[in-house]
Amino acid sequence: MNIARTVEDIRSLLFKSPGPVGLVPTMGFLHEGHMSLFNQARKDSKTVVGTIFVNPTQFGPSEDLESYPVNIERDIKLLESAGVDILFIPTRDVMYPDGFDTWVEVGELTTRLEGHIRPGHFRGVSTVVAKLFNIVRPSKAYFGQKDAQQLLVIKELNKDLNFGIDIVSMPIVREHDGLAMSSRNSYLTSDQRIAASVLYRSLKTASRIYLTGEKSAGSIRKEIENVLNEEPLASIEYISLADIKSLCELEFVEVECLVSIAVKIGTTRLIDNIVLHPKELR
Template identity: 50%
Template sequence: MKRTGSVAEVRQQVKEWKKQGLTVGLVPTMGYLHEGHKSLIDRAVKENDRVVVSIFVNPIQFAPNEDLESYPRDIEKDTELCTNAGASLIFNPTPEEMYPNGFSTNVVMNNLTKELCGKTRPTHFGGVCTVVSKLFNIVAPDRAYFGEKDAQQLAIIKRMVADLNFDIEIKGCPIVREADGLAKSSRNTYLSAEERQAALVLSKSIALGKKMVEDGERNAQTVIDAMKKCISAEPLAKIDYVSVVDALSITPIDEYKGYVLTAIAVYIGKTRLIDNFIVDIDTL
């Protein structure tokens, strides 16, 4: 497996693969890979002839007060995981390679970015859309793989691909959890032992809300209130949001009807974690 930070080298390699009639999958990441990322790579390897994993801590999706500098990085460990998973190429560019001097173009989405994480991180999804658009143009994959833990991001990427006519199939992959239920995240490494235990309140509240809906509760506020009560019982937890929205348009709804996303963001100490569940009411 090859690792490069060069846009030109990635493009040349992909062109050679496509001349051979090979399909290409892309797994965009910010590195510090875990089993959740591996599940994306595993699926990409299964469904494509060649797989590119991008590892890039994207500076333009971080606000000035966020954790850009402290975000965990371990490219050697990441390379080992990608190799063992069967990836073909790691694209690990520098910020200067992705955003050379004079860079002045951004991809901005209007509607789907206003709720959930977009409320408290107003510049975040502009950075995500810009870097993902660049990765799509650099790699030109047939398929790209994203985790469903970042459900709002996944909805935004799907909308962007449709709006901008990218000829790429977007694949959402299920949340991967620790044995005790906590959704896997690179930011879990920030947690102390006490905070790690407290963080279980996220998956507990998700399980509570999901069971309520599966048992027939359809009032969104009733579910929200119960989940907030569960989270607030943990002294180390501070709620950013608990929201129920249409899973495609990311607009708030009052009733569980159709395809629904219930999403939470919670601070455990200084660490902001997210989790969610999606239900299709018509299939329950």
């Protein structure tokens, strides 16, 4: 595996590499969810490129940029074993050199859910992803469904800016008790880790009552809230039942619906989601 730390280095490596190229952008501290993306990219691509960059522009002033978990040596070993060809590990100065002042902003999709709670977050995400797309110029790029809104934003960015990349969505990878794998799970104490399983339990409750015929978004939302409120360590930020394309909140689940939640367990903020499919009722 070749490691590049500058734009010039990675472009030189890519110039000599066969296509198609598959790109997996990450912030590192890799887990099985990340590795599922790399494994799929390996199946699809002649050249697999991974990136590790903790992007400062997508963190708010009171968020966890300085404490975000990092273990580059471990990540390198994992990616070598997964058959990744090129790993790009830029510094902040490489991605945002002195005088950098160009930003990418996607519109309506970024005003809801995470965008509402975390102002500026998606401007940072969109900008860094656009830069990585331009630097690597892959045929395919791989993202996880756990960050469902981010996935929609990246698809919109790709379409509107004519990158022409095939955006591949991969399913959420979960722990044995259903907790979605996340680098931030490492923040949880043992008691908090047990408590965190309530997120998936609440989403499974939503799926169960939907499949019994409940279509009222308000009723489903209330059932999710009830389950989450049974856990003393859980603090709800939002519960959303939204049209999966526009992220507009629904009154009745009659189209494909993204059920997403943001919950704090102690001080650790976790997100998760499932999709309700009307065709499942037929």
